[in-house]
Amino acid sequence: EPEVTQTPSHQVTQMGQEVILRCVPISNHLYFYWYRQILGQKVEFLVSFYNNEISEKSEIFDDQFSVERPDGSNFTLKIRSTKLEDSAMYFCASSIRSPGNTIYFGEGSWLTVV
Amino acid sequence: DAKTTQPTSMDCAEGRAANLPCNHSTISGNEYVYWYRQIHSQGPQYIIHGLKNNETNEMASLIITEDRKSSTLILPHATLRDTAVYYCIVRVEADKLIFGTGTRLQVFP
Numbered sequence: 637e638p639e640v641t642q643t644p645s646h647q648v649t650q651m652g653q654e655v656i657l658r659c660v661p662i663s664n665h666l667y668f669y670w671y672r673q674i675l676g677q678k679v680e681f682l683v684s685f686y687n688n689e690i691s692e693k694s695e696i697f698d699d700q701f702s703v704e705r706p707d708g709s710n711f712t713l714k715i716r717s718t719k720l721e722d723s724a725m726y727f728c729a730s731s732i733r734s735p736g737n738t739i740y741f742g743e744g745s746w747l748t749v750v
Numbered sequence: 751d752a753k754t755t756q757p758t759s760m761d762c763a764e765g766r767a768a769n770l771p772c773n774h775s776t777i778s779g780n781e782y783v784y785w786y787r788q789i790h791s792q793g794p795q796y797i798i799h800g801l802k803n804n805e806t807n808e809m810a811s812l813i814i815t816e817d818r819k820s821s822t823l824i825l826p827h828a829t830l831r832d833t834a835v836y837y838c839i840v841r842v843e844a845d846k847l848i849f850g851t852g853t854r855l856q857v858f859p
Contacts, residue, residue, distance in 0.1 A: 640793075681847070
């Protein structure tokens with residue numbers, strides 16, 4: 637069964653460093669998403685991406701964050717100048733444009749900022 | 751904010767049916783009811799969705815009331831591996847998912 641894959645599974649970074657989280661969405665999917673979940677809290681929407689541009693973003697997704705689809709398969713989330721409060725699990729997700737439009741999630745990248 | 755109300759937690763004996771309720775009294779005509787679950791800190795897993803009619807797949811059944819103001823997710827024979835947080839989400843097609851706090855289902859032996 638096709639799945640969304642994410643790398644790395646866990647990354648530890650120093651405060652102030654830049655981090656890139658990578659995702660390979662399901663191959664024929666057209667919509668891409670990033671969500672995050674701080675330990676013990678809700679899964680929060682960050683950004684959606686379609687047709688090579690951001691279609692929607694949350695208040696969390698400020699100038700510190702950026703997304704990119706550098707080639708036909710990868711979808712990345714870049715976090716510039718990481719802060720302690722960026723420590724969270726980051727989930728990538730994708731969906732195909734069709735009736736129902738189910739969103740499928742990856743297993744997540746756990747980011748620890750020290 | 752999430753537009754659904756779910757119990758905080760539920761228990762279910764292994765082998766029995768788990769019935770998870772969800773209230774979505776402000777649901778619009780074009781909004782679907784989606785169910786996802788999250789096992790420990792893994793990625794949310796899609797279970798099932800529906801618009802008006804009851805739905806069934808290999809994982810679960812979804813019963814939506816006629817007025818669409820509430821629904822029930824049914825896991826027909828719960829196993830220990832079904833222990834997870836279950837999220838009921840209403841969503842228009844092509845929109846993002848907004849997660850609430852869900853129902854923590856504990857399946858016990």
